[in-house]
Amino acid sequence: MKSAVVQLPGLNRDRDMIAALTKIGGKAPVTVWQTETEIPADVDLIVIPGGFSYGDYLRCGAIAARMPVMQAIKAKAEAGVKVLGVCNGFQILLEAGMLPGALMRNASLKFVCKEIRLEVTNAETDFTRAYEKGQILRCPVAHHDGNFFADAETAARIEGNGQVVFRYAEGTNPNGSLNDIAGVINERGNVLGMMPHPENLIEAAHGGSDGRGLFASALDVIAA
Numbered sequence: 704m705k706s707a708v709v710q711l712p713g714l715n716r717d718r719d720m721i722a723a724l725t726k727i728g729g730k731a732p733v734t735v736w737q738t739e740t741e742i743p744a745d746v747d748l749i750v751i752p753g754g755f756s757y758g759d760y761l762r763c764g765a766i767a768a769r770m771p772v773m774q775a776i777k778a779k780a781e782a783g784v785k786v787l788g789v790c791n792g793f794q795i796l797l798e799a800g801m802l803p804g805a806l807m808r809n810a811s812l813k814f815v816c817k818e819i820r821l822e823v824t825n826a827e828t829d830f831t832r833a834y835e836k837g838q839i840l841r842c843p844v845a846h847h848d849g850n851f852f853a854d855a856e857t858a859a860r861i862e863g864n865g866q867v868v869f870r871y872a873e874g875t876n877p878n879g880s881l882n883d884i885a886g887v888i889n890e891r892g893n894v895l896g897m898m899p900h901p902e903n904l905i906e907a908a909h910g911g912s913d914g915r916g917l918f919a920s921a922l923d924v925i926a927a
């Protein structure tokens with residue numbers, strides 16, 4: 704399976720993401736710059752990593768979402784290619800209208816950088832098959848705009864459809880997110896956005912490997 708990592712000015716988790724995809728998938732992803740208008744035809748997974756695209760000006764992800772590469776990503780998503788956005792990548796997918804809801808300033812109005820507990824609420828997606836429903840993962844977060852919100856109708860719809868894939872486990876919600884929502888998927892099930900950083904918990908040097916299952920699922924390299 705071939706993956707691609709999107710690069711934009713201000714994103715800074717691209718190298719961690721490239722390392723995770725390479726170590727878990729066995730081959731390096733291609734990189735795609737923001738001005739590119741085409742994604743290579745053989746790419747099956749596109750990842751928008753975290754960081755501070757365009758210095759978080761206007762709103763986190765708002766400028767990045769309007770770059771040419773996003774049209775190419777939208778077209779690929781419509782064709783069924785998997786897309787993963789982590790942290791700033793999640794914000795970009797929301798700003799591009801590819802996922803429901805919005806991310807507001809953290810309830811504390813502070814940047815949070817710590818480890819939280821993440822509950823896998825839907826283990827039947829292409830991104831979470833390596834986990835079990837209800838499994839609790841360790842995972843780091845690092846953001847100031849991670850407070851997920853959706854209007855009542857949207858929230859009821861995504862909850863009812865099983866589109867909430869990850870929740871902050873009880874007592875670990877770091878940002879005030881509605882219903883402890885940490886990650887959501889689109890209705891079709893091929894576009895996932897999440898605030899925590901699974902790429903930063905994949906090996907002993909990170910202090911744990913709970914994030915590996917997400918990449919193993921998305922890259923289709925789950926051990927039998």
Ligand SMILES: NC(=O)CC[C@H](N)C(=O)O
Nearest residue numbers: 753754790791846847848
């Ligand atoms: N680590 C990240 O991707 C941070 C995202 C964004 N810049 C925020 O602080 O909310």
